[in-house]
Each structure stands twice: as structure tokens, then as C-alpha cells.
Amino acid sequence: MVRRTIKVENLKKELRNKILAARNQLTKDELKAKSDKIFEKLKSLDEFKRSKWILCFVDFRNEVMTHGFIEQCLKTGKKIAVPVIVDIGDRKKDMIASEIHDIGSDLEPGFSGIEEPKKDRISRVDPRGIDLVVVPGLAFDGLKNRLGYGAGYYDRYLARVRPDCSKIAVAFDLQIVDSVPVQEYDLPMDKIITESRIIE
Numbered sequence: 001m002v003r004r005t006i007k008v009e010n011l012k013k014e015l016r017n018k019i020l021a022a023r024n025q026l027t028k029d030e031l032k033a034k035s036d037k038i039f040e041k042l043k044s045l046d047e048f049k050r051s052k053w054i055l056c057f058v059d060f061r062n063e064v065m066t067h068g069f070i071e072q073c074l075k076t077g078k079k080i081a082v083p084v085i086v087d088i089g090d091r092k093k094d095m096i097a098s099e100i101h102d103i104g105s106d107l108e109p110g111f112s113g114i115e116e117p118k119k120d121r122i123s124r125v126d127p128r129g130i131d132l133v134v135v136p137g138l139a140f141d142g143l144k145n146r147l148g149y150g151a152g153y154y155d156r157y158l159a160r161v162r163p164d165c166s167k168i169a170v171a172f173d174l175q176i177v178d179s180v181p182v183q184e185y186d187l188p189m190d191k192i193i194t195e196s197r198i199i200e
């Protein structure tokens with residue numbers, strides 16, 4: 001039992017490194033063009049149209065770019081929360097959602113250098129109030145399994161949202177693989193959107 005767990009963790013690590021290297025090859029122009037296509041698709045979905053409260057990650061390094069999407073949502077009256085990593089004691093950390101009003105002035109570099117709301121502007125949103133989570137990740141497969149960055153923050157967060165909350169991942173085509181190694185706590189997505197297709 002223990003041996004099997006170690007093996008899956010190694011497979012996850014290998015796949016993370018492989019996809020990170022591939023994603024690093026994308027130029028800024030490619031990232032922007034592909035991200036625009038991805039969000040055009042997302043905005044056409046009913047899950048987006050009917051959502052009032054959206055939790056959306058703030059892109060870091062070569063992730064699907066979310067700044068433009070977040071800005072448009074705020075302009076059109078959607079409520080937006082972004083992830084914040086907080087200490088919960090016992091040297092443990094957890095992810096919460098914090099509302100933002102202005103992506104240009106509400107954020108500062110936080111956990112791991114990722115932009116987060118300024119410490120004095122954190123305004124926690126109840127996970128049960130979120131209608132749509134835009135989920136980042138490193139690799140996904142046709143069964144909508146997800147491989148993240150290895151901290152389990154999204155697996156733990158997504159276990160707390162309402163059952164009817166939509167979990168939609170955004171990723172580039174190069175992040176879609178035949179099969180993602182999963183463990184019992186890994187939660188699948190409802191949809192995965194890439195620049196060329198929607199996996200549902």
C-alpha cells in the first residue's frame with residue numbers, strides 16, 4: 001500500500017516536470033493568443049453566464065493568462081474572488097477565496113511570488129457562495145483528471161464548494177495527456193477548456 005503511494009507520487013512529479021518544460025517553451029505572444037481563445041470559449045458557457053460569484057486564479061509564470069478575463073468580469077458585474085494561501089497554525093497552510101474589486105490595485109506578490117490580495121484588503125468569501133471555480137493545473141486527461149502543483153490546495157478547496165458549483169479547468173493543448181496519475185483525494189473537473197476544444 002505504502003509502496004504504491006510512493007510510486008504514484010513519483011509519476012506525478014515526472015509529469016509535472018515534463019509539462020512545465022513544455023509550457024516554458026511558449027512565447028508571451030503565444031500565451032496571450034491561446035489564453036484569449038480559451039476565455040472566449042469559457043465566456044460562451046452557461047456555467048459562466050449564470051454564475052454570480054467566480055473564484056479565478058491569478059496567472060503566474062506561463063499559466064493560462066487570467067488578468068484580462070478577471071478585469072472583464074469585474075466590469076460586467078460578476079463578483080470575483082482570487083485564491084490566497086493563509087497560515088492555519090501547526091505550520092499548515094490552506095487556500096481561501098478573497099474578493100477583489102480592482103485587479104490593478106488590489107494585488108501584491110504573495111505565496112510563492114503569486115499575486116494575491118494585499119494583506120489589509122483580504123475579504124474572505126464562503127466557499128459555499130462560489131458558483132464557478134476557474135481551476136489552474138499542470139496536466140489533465142480525457143477523464144477530466146487533474147494534476148496540480150503538488151500541494152493539494154485545490155483538492156482540499158474544491159471539497160468545500162457546493163455540489164452544483166462548476167469546476168472548470170483552463171489549460172493549453174500541450175497540457176492534455178493520455179492519462180494523469182491520480183490518488184484517492186484527487187478531484188476531477190467538470191470541464192477542461194483549451195485553445196482548441198472543450199473536454200466535457
Ligand SMILES: Nc1ncnc2c1ncn2[C@@H]1O[C@H](COP(=O)(O)OP(=O)(O)OP(=O)(O)O)[C@@H](O)[C@H]1O
Binds near residue numbers: 137151
Ligand atoms: N482532501 C484532502 N485532504 C487532505 N489532504 C489532501 C487532500 N487532497 C490532497 N491532500 C494532500 O495534498 C498533497 C498533494 O496532493 P496532490 O499531489 O494531488 O497535489 P495537486 O493536486 O497536484 O496540487 P494543487 O491542488 O495544490 O495544485 C497530498 O500529499 C495529500 O496528502
Ligand SMILES: [Mg+2]
Binds near residue numbers: 146147148152186187
Ligand atoms: Mg491533486
